[in-house]
Amino acid sequence: MSILSYILKRTLQAIPLLIMVSIISFVIIKLSPVDPLAELRMNPSITAQTLEAEKQRLGLDLPVYQQYFKWAWSFLHGDLGISTSGEPVINRMMERVPNTLLLAFTTIFMSWMVGIPLGIYAAMNWRKPIDRFMTLLSSLGMAIPSFFFALLLLVFAVKTGWFPSGGLTSSNFSEMNWFMKIVDIIHHLILPTFVLFTISLAGLQRQMRGNLLDVLESDYIKMARAKGLSENKVIYKHALRNAINPMVTLLGFEFASLLSGAALTEYVFQYPGLGRLVLEAVMKSDINLVMASLMVGSIMLVMGNLIADIVLRIVDPRIGGDNA
Amino acid sequence: MRKYLKIIFLIIILLFILRACISVDRVPGEKTADRALTSSLISYRGESLPPFKTVFKNGRDFLVARGEVGKYGGELKTSTIGEGPKTFNPWNAKDSTSSDMGSLMFDGLVSTDAYSGEVIPKMAKEIIINPNQLEYTVVLRRGMKWSDGVEITADDVIFTWKDIIFAGYGNTSMRDNLFIEGKLPSVEKIDKYTVKFRTPKPFAPFLRQLSASIAPKHILEPVVKKGKDAFFSFWDTSAEPESFVTSGAFRLKEYIPAQRVIFERNSDYYMMDKDGNKLPYLDKYIVYIVGDLNNELLKFESKEIDVLNVRGNSVARFKQMEKKGNYTIYNLGANTGTIFVVFNLNQRKDKNGKYYVPSHKQEWFNDLNFRTAVDYAIDRETIVSNILYGVGAEAFGAEGLSSIYLNEEVAKGHKRDIEKAKEYLLKSGFYYDKDGYLFDKHGRRVEFNLLTNAGNTERESIGVMIKQDLTDIGMKVNFRPIEYNSLIGKLTDSYDWDACIMGLTGSPLEPHSGRNVWASDGTLHLFNMRKSKEDMADVAPWEKEMDKIFDLGAGVIDFKSRKKYYDRYQAIIYEQKPLIYLYSPLIIIAVRNKFGNLHPTPLGGIVHNLEEIYVK
Numbered sequence: 001m002s003i004l005s006y007i008l009k010r011t012l013q014a015i016p017l018l019i020m021v022s023i024i025s026f027v028i029i030k031l032s033p034v035d036p037l038a039e040l041r042m043n044p045s046i047t048a049q050t051l052e053a054e055k056q057r058l059g060l061d062l063p064v065y066q067q068y069f070k071w072a073w074s075f076l077h078g079d080l081g082i083s084t085s086g087e088p089v090i091n092r093m094m095e096r097v098p099n100t101l102l103l104a105f106t107t108i109f110m111s112w113m114v115g116i117p118l119g120i121y122a123a124m125n126w127r128k129p130i131d132r133f134m135t136l137l138s139s140l141g142m143a144i145p146s147f148f149f150a151l152l153l154l155v156f157a158v159k160t161g162w163f164p165s166g167g168l169t170s171s172n173f174s175e176m177n178w179f180m181k182i183v184d185i186i187h188h189l190i191l192p193t194f195v196l197f198t199i200s201l202a203g204l205q206r207q208m209r210g211n212l213l214d215v216l217e218s219d220y221i222k223m224a225r226a227k228g229l230s231e232n233k234v235i236y237k238h239a240l241r242n243a244i245n246p247m248v249t250l251l252g253f254e255f256a257s258l259l260s261g262a263a264l265t266e267y268v269f270q271y272p273g274l275g276r277l278v279l280e281a282v283m284k285s286d287i288n289l290v291m292a293s294l295m296v297g298s299i300m301l302v303m304g305n306l307i308a309d310i311v312l313r314i315v316d317p318r319i320g321g322d323n324a
Numbered sequence: 325m326r327k328y329l330k331i332i333f334l335i336i337i338l339l340f341i342l343r344a345c346i347s348v349d350r351v352p353g354e355k356t357a358d359r360a361l362t363s364s365l366i367s368y369r370g371e372s373l374p375p376f377k378t379v380f381k382n383g384r385d386f387l388v389a390r391g392e393v394g395k396y397g398g399e400l401k402t403s404t405i406g407e408g409p410k411t412f413n414p415w416n417a418k419d420s421t422s423s424d425m426g427s428l429m430f431d432g433l434v435s436t437d438a439y440s441g442e443v444i445p446k447m448a449k450e451i452i453i454n455p456n457q458l459e460y461t462v463v464l465r466r467g468m469k470w471s472d473g474v475e476i477t478a479d480d481v482i483f484t485w486k487d488i489i490f491a492g493y494g495n496t497s498m499r500d501n502l503f504i505e506g507k508l509p510s511v512e513k514i515d516k517y518t519v520k521f522r523t524p525k526p527f528a529p530f531l532r533q534l535s536a537s538i539a540p541k542h543i544l545e546p547v548v549k550k551g552k553d554a555f556f557s558f559w560d561t562s563a564e565p566e567s568f569v570t571s572g573a574f575r576l577k578e579y580i581p582a583q584r585v586i587f588e589r590n591s592d593y594y595m596m597d598k599d600g601n602k603l604p605y606l607d608k609y610i611v612y613i614v615g616d617l618n619n620e621l622l623k624f625e626s627k628e629i630d631v632l633n634v635r636g637n638s639v640a641r642f643k644q645m646e647k648k649g650n651y652t653i654y655n656l657g658a659n660t661g662t663i664f665v666v667f668n669l670n671q672r673k674d675k676n677g678k679y680y681v682p683s684h685k686q687e688w689f690n691d692l693n694f695r696t697a698v699d700y701a702i703d704r705e706t707i708v709s710n711i712l713y714g715v716g717a718e719a720f721g722a723e724g725l726s727s728i729y730l731n732e733e734v735a736k737g738h739k740r741d742i743e744k745a746k747e748y749l750l751k752s753g754f755y756y757d758k759d760g761y762l763f764d765k766h767g768r769r770v771e772f773n774l775l776t777n778a779g780n781t782e783r784e785s786i787g788v789m790i791k792q793d794l795t796d797i798g799m800k801v802n803f804r805p806i807e808y809n810s811l812i813g814k815l816t817d818s819y820d821w822d823a824c825i826m827g828l829t830g831s832p833l834e835p836h837s838g839r840n841v842w843a844s845d846g847t848l849h850l851f852n853m854r855k856s857k858e859d860m861a862d863v864a865p866w867e868k869e870m871d872k873i874f875d876l877g878a879g880v881i882d883f884k885s886r887k888k889y890y891d892r893y894q895a896i897i898y899e900q901k902p903l904i905y906l907y908s909p910l911i912i913i914a915v916r917n918k919f920g921n922l923h924p925t926p927l928g929g930i931v932h933n934l935e936e937i938y939v940k
Contacts, residue, residue, distance in 0.1 A: 036809075041816045041848075050496050051847075087410065091562050095581040158626045165622045167583050171401070171610050174578055270615050272582035280407055 003310065010309070014302040021298045022072065022291070029287050030064050036284060058082075058287075071291060081288035083281070089292045092277065099168055100273035103262060106189060107196040108254055115201045116247070119208025124235065126213060134205065141202030150195045150268035163191050166270035192269045196262055200254070207250065211243040218242075245316055252308025255300060378449055379596070384467025385449050387595045389603055391921035391936040396601075398939030399608035400919065402631045402931070403620050408613035409585060412568065412576060413559040414537040415484075415494035425585060425611070428934070429570040430537035433462055433481070438928020441728045441833055443531050447476065447538060447571070447594075457526035457881050462534070464517040468594045470540050471570045478513045483541035485511045485521075487548050493555045498536060501529070501837075504878075528881045529836045540569045573604045573935040585611045595935050605938035609931075624914065625649075631930055634912040636715035642914055651916045657926040658717050658725035658908035663783070663827045665702070665774075665790065665904045667695060669852040670819050672859060680819040684768050689822070693752040695901040700738070700745035701797045702790055708907050711785045715912060719905040722842075722897040726832040726908075726926045729887055731894035745797050762798030771800035775814070776825040778805035783825050786906065790825070815850055825906075826850070832927055835890045836878050842870050842893065851902040866900050 037054055055061050059070055074081060080089035122131045157163035164170065168188050169181075176184060215221060216239055224234045263275030270276075274293065281289040377388045404421045411417055414426025433448040445451065447468060452461040468476040489499055490508050502508055507524040514520055523530050547558045559568060565576045573595070574587035587609040595603040612629055614620045624632035634642050634653065643653055667689040670680045679686065688694045704718040720737030723730050746756075753765030762770040774791065776783040784805050791801040801823075814821045828848075831837040840846040844867045845854055852867075854860060863871075870893055877889035897903065913924055921936045931937070 041812050050500065053496070087557075087560055087562065092581075154622065158622050161626060165626045165628060166614075166619060167612075169580065169583065171399075171584060171586065171612075173580075267615060270582070270619050272580070276582060276615065 003313070007306065007310070010306050014306075017302065018295070018298055022075075022295060023068065025291060025294045026068050026071065026287075027064070029290055030067070036060070036286060071288070075291075075295065080292040083286050083289045089288045092289060093274065093292060093296070096272060096274040096277050099271065100262065100266070100275065102185075103189065103192060103196070103266070103271065103273060106193050107200060107262075108251075110193065110197050111200040111204055112251075114197075115204030116208050118201075119205045120212055120235070120240070122205065122209040123212035123216065131209075134209075138202035138205050141198045142206070144199070146195055146199055147264040147268055149198065150192070150265050153191045153195060154268060157191060164188055166268075168272055192262070192265050192271050195265050195269075204247075204250075208243070208247060211246055212239060215239045215243045241315070245312060248311050248315060249305075249308050251311075252304040252306075253301070255304035255307065376444055378445075378465070379600075380466075381596075381600070382467070384594065385465035386600075387445070387465070389595055389597050389933070389936040391597070391923075391933060393597045393599050393601065394605045394920045394936065394938030396605050396938070397607055398605075399610055400606055400631075400931070400934070400937060400939075401610045401612065401629045403612040403614050403623060403629050405614055405616060405620060408582065409561060409579070411560045412563065412579075413494065413555075415488050415498075415539065416556060416560075418495050418497075425576075425587075427535075427537050427572070428587060428609075429568060429572040429575050430539065431571045431573075432535040432537050433464075434531070434534045436532070436535070436833060436927065438925040438932035439923075441927050446535070448534070451531070451534070453531075453881065458523055460521040460523075460531070460534070461514070462519050462521065464519075465594055466517055468571065469592050470542075471568070471575055471590060471592070472540075474540070474542055474569075476538070476540075476571060477516050478519045480538050480541045481519045482511055482513050483545065484536070484539040488539055488544070488555075489536060491548075493548060493552055498533075502533060526879050526881060528878050528886055529834050531881070532834055538571065540571070543569045574609050577608070582613055584613060587611075593935065597936065604935035606934070609934060627916075630916040630918070632914045634914050636711075636713040636909065636912075639713065639715050639912050642912075646914075649914075650918075651914045654913045654915065654924045654930075656911040656913060656924055656929070658719075659911045660724045660726060660832050661827050661829045662719060662722070662724055662908060663786070663825065663906045665698070665823060665825055665906065666851050666902065667698075667823045668819065668821050669902060671862060674819075681822065684764065684766065685772060685822055688764060688770065688772075691752050692900065693748040694754075695904065697745040697748040697797060698794065698799075699901050699904045700741045700748070701793050702904065702906065703740045703793050704737075704907055705740065707786055707789055711782060711789070712907065712909055716907045716909045719908045720898060721894045721905060722838070722903065723835060723890070723894055724830050724832055724908055727830070727835065728833060728927075729835050729890040731891045731898075733891075734894045734898045740793075742796055749797065756798055760798050761800070769800060770798065771802070772822040773802045773804055774823045774825065775811055775821055776803075776805050777808035777811050779808065780805075783827070787825055816848070816853065819853060835893070836874065839874050839878075842897075843874055844868070844871055864900075866896050870896060 036058065037051060037060070041051065059067055062070065071081065080093070083089050083092055118134060122134045125131045153163075154165060158165050164187065166188075168185065170176075170184050170188075173181060173184055212235075216235075221234060221239055224238050225231075229238075262271075262273065263279050265271070266273040266275040267279060278290065278293045280286075281293070374390065376390065379386045379388055406421065409422045409425050410419060411422050412426055412429065414423055414430050417423035417426050431447050433446060434443050434451065435446040436442070437444045443451075447464060448462045449465045450463050452463075453459070454461075462481070464476070464478060464481065470476060488494060489502070490511075492499055499508070504523055504525050504527045509521055509523040509527075509530065511519055511521050521530070521534070544555075544558070547555055561579060561581065565578060568576050570576075570590065573590055573593050575590055576585070577588040578584075578586040589604050589607055591602065593603055597603060612623060614623060617635060620629070620632060621638070623629045632642075639653075642649075646653055668681050669686075669690055671686050671690065673679050681689070708714065708716045708718055717725055718737060719725060719735075721731055721734035725735065749762065754770065755763055755765075757763060764770060774787055776787050778784070787803040787805065791803045794801050811824070815824065815826070828838075828841065840848045841850065843849065844852075844863045845860065854863075873889050873893045873896075877886050877893070880886055880889075911926070911929075913930060915922060915924070915930060918940055920938045920940050921933060922930070923933065924930045925932065
């Protein structure tokens with residue numbers, strides 16, 4: 001089976017999945033007792049007519065299944081609807097997507113660049129003090145809640161004044177030259193990236209170490225060693241290629257969590273990302289906005305897995321062929 | 325034996341540690357000195373300033389600012405909590421952040437004197453009200469310009485009122501509040517600089533409603549022609565800052581979602597200082613968009629913003645650091661909001677013939693003695709000192725303490741009096757058993773649910789205290805904080821609630837804005853919501869009197885005659901207690917000591933005179 005028909009097949013398989021996800025999310029949001037118009041209702045100067053008009057504008061006067069079909073129909077036509085604030089959902093999301101991608105890609109890039117080598121290093125020094133030390137560090141990294149760590153760093157930033165207390169750019173950003181702009185963004189990115197990096201690094205490092213240790217135990221490695229290959233060749237040529245497979249799958253999931261995974265950290269650092277937007281939307285039952293982000297999240301997950309599978313087929317010749 | 329000794333020793337150590345913890349917890353309560361200090365912080369300069377003057381210069385009527393002469397340059401940085409603006413179109417704005425920002429860019433005909441609360445001219449040079457109180461002749465300043473250089477004339481005023489507000493474009497609540505017995509006022513052009521408004525009946529709130537932003541006809545007319553949807557999305561948050569054609573002291577320079585909004589000075593504004601220098605002084609006005617209170621606090625401490633709303637629990641700390649942090653704390657008095665306990669007085673049945681409120685509870689809640697007893701049992705003093713850290717004032721009346729229509733008699737209120745509360749209950753046939761529990765005359769234990777919105781820690785703590793206060797008079801209160809939106813659903817739609825702790829915001833200038841709460845058919849007549857005409861059958865006599873008062877109060881323009889009506893309404897609420905008021909928080913603001921002409925007032929807040937504020 002060629003790679004193209006494989007992609008096609010997987011895409012077709014994803015359609016029922018996406019429909020299911022959309023129905024379930026829609027119903028769950030509708031079941032919640034949250035009323036998107038509550039704030040307006042409690043405003044003494046808003047009249048019944050205004051409330052009624054707002055209800056119609058948001059389609060809240062229809063039965064739930066009709067609301068769903070209305071939503072699904074416009075979603076298929078690329079129209080994500082308008083949020084309760086009256087702006088098109090697509091605009092609100094597009095304002096935030098680049099910022100979240102920036103944060104997520106820097107985090108993933110850094111944690112992979114550091115996590116994988118550290119994992120290999122720890123596996124090669126199995127049970128030596130350095131390995132134990134790294135185990136301790138990564139346990140710490142995994143155990144510390146992201147929002148708490150973020151808060152600690154924020155307090156640090158304010159007390160020392162070395163870092164800005166949140167946001168992505170300084171107030172005079174638009175008057176800077178391009179070099180200062182880059183410096184300014186990096187300055188703002190350091191702390192949130194550090195939080196996410198620490199947390200994902202811990203997991204990655206442990207995973208890589210575990211995989212490599214597993215592989216190093218296997219017979220063909222013993223065979224390679226017995227054959228008299230140099231240790232470097234054993235590790236990098238034979239062990240690593242097998243140990244990296246599960247990591248590729250992991251990358252697929254990380255791709256999916258790109259857009260939503262950092263919500264808490266974004267919130268604490270007041271980072272203008274998608275996570276903060278969605279969090280606020282859920283609180284206000286802004287259904288179009290929540291649905292759009294859930295759908296984007298699901299599509300990303302499907303795509304991430306697909307990409308991971310394709311990459312796997314490339315790095316591992318055993319996978320693929322007819323049984324895929 | 326030794327083992328036991330060890331255990332005893334350990335327990336003693338533990339007790340010491342616990343004691344230490346407890347005394348640490350008690351520190352805020354013991355700082356009575358700080359608390360006394362917080363409520364007597366410097367108040368605003370209460371004197372009223374001389375009236376505004378107009379100077380004719382270079383073919384233009386300049387409005388002369390009243391503050392001292394400052395210097396140009398610099399910026400003022402503040403913050404807004406939440407999502408930030410939802411639109412920059414002031415005629416569409418439904419939330420306060422959006423409408424504040426919109427009206428910063430688009431001036432209205434009149435404005436409010438932040439010191440005295442009087443109506444003062446803005447784009448209007450003068451307003452003449454006919455003796456019949458029906459006609460308002462508005463004379464515009466000559467030579468005012470839109471930011472694209474086009475002159476502002478009567479045509480813009482007519483367009484704004486006729487084609488936007490009366491036609492129902494944008495936020496229709498503006499128009500809804502203008503209906504006087506089902507009719508809208510009319511507006512006509514007299515000459516290039518004069519328009520005449522006419523109300524079908526004398527209607528006092530109208531004068532302040534003239535503060536609505538005036539729109540540039542040459543830009544918005546084509547948009548209005550395209551229909552309401554086009555108008556709705558015009559000048560929203562995705563609009564290019566260059567596309568705004570404005571009249572206000574500042575105009576949008578940059579909007580970065582979830583981060584900040586930057587306004588820059590309008591160099592062709594129609595105000596000047598005493599020396600004839602054009603205002604405003606500041607180059608930029610920056611509003612940061614922050615997610616929550618804590619982040620705002622951090623931003624102030626790291627000197628990223630110049631102004632901070634200080635919350636009760638941090639007032640003492642901020643007051644101590646005033647010198648070191650180089651800022652000044654201003655006490656702006658009670659805010660415009662009110663917090664109250666409300667009982668559901670609804671005695672009607674739903675569609676299925678079932679009572680919204682169980683009939684025995686109806687009997688209690690509709691018993692004035694019962695409500696009065698609750699009022700006397702609530703310990704407002706303790707609520708203010710424990711929950712607000714002393715940064716609040718006990719409240720008894722329907723108008724906020726900062727209102728210019730405040731009924732001083734009602735505001736005096738009363739002290740907590742358990743004995744009196746019990747007397748009232750006994751009067752209505754309630755009785756106590758030997759354990760001190762309260763029963764009604766049919767032998768039912770008095771027990772009801774008290775709701776509030778979960779997540780609001782202040783209201784949650786108040787609920788716990790009130791529950792305790794009412795236990796003192798034998799009532800059993802089940803206090804349940806529930807999710808805000810579902811609470812609103814109960815209050816405004818399903819009516820299945822007993823009692824609730826809620827808050828409403830009011831206007832310190834115009835009691836008529838509370839009509840929706842007090843009129844018996846009002847959309848927010850919380851304590852007895854009526855959906856249809858049939859529901860109007862059981863309107864209580866005092867509710868009818870209130871309906872009349874609100875009609876009469878709006879029908880005269882003179883302040884003193886209006887005050888009489890609104891004094892009476894506050895007295896009725898205080899007597900009948902449909903809402904039992906608890907307290908008003910004080911507004912405490914910290915501002916960095918680098919600005920001149922900065923005179924925060926309870927009515928205007930900090931930036932009411934933004935055009936004349938300057939950096940020293």
